Amino acid sequence: MDGTLSIRALTDADRGSVKALWITCGLVVPYNDPDADIDLAAGRENSDILVGTLADHGVVASAMVGHDGHRGWLYYVAVDPAHRDAGFGRVMVRAGEDWLRARGIRKAQLLVRKTNTAVRAFYERIGWAESPRTVMERWL
């Protein structure tokens, strides 16, 4: 039995646990420094990092959320493998959606790496759809 997930904004004390979660979930890649990502996003007016905690386990889930004044974005959606299939991924995404909705943002988007095929089914299951857009990028 997994218990009830509590969701709140990340605090400094969560930094180690959330980085460990992201590594365990395969979300840390050489071109993104997790500490820099946390510093840029956590506790800002237009962005935050939400963590899901269980009383007996601490941080077991996360979602980074933010908006650019037009669209909302989710990143680092993660659930500890030991606590998957309990609905926590859905709850974290819904919390991110609510965060955006509360700020007047009408559409949420996220990027799925081409190699991450398994996660597409998860997003489709919770009501998301592939966007008929091409994403362009440039490193600054």
Ligand SMILES: CC(C)(COP(=O)(O)OP(=O)(O)OC[C@H]1O[C@@H](n2cnc3c(N)ncnc32)[C@H](O)[C@@H]1OP(=O)(O)O)[C@@H](O)C(=O)NCCC(=O)NCCS
């Ligand atoms: C994707 C992830 C967050 C899902 O977390 P989770 O807590 O297991 O998901 P949930 O239990 O909330 O699942 C919600 C629904 O999606 C389904 N689902 C979850 N993962 C799935 C998968 N890989 N394939 C198909 N369906 C999936 C569940 O069965 C559930 O369906 P239901 O409505 O019939 O109950 C988790 O697997 C994860 O952390 N993956 C690694 C990190 C990652 O890739 N993040 C996304 C970056 S874009």
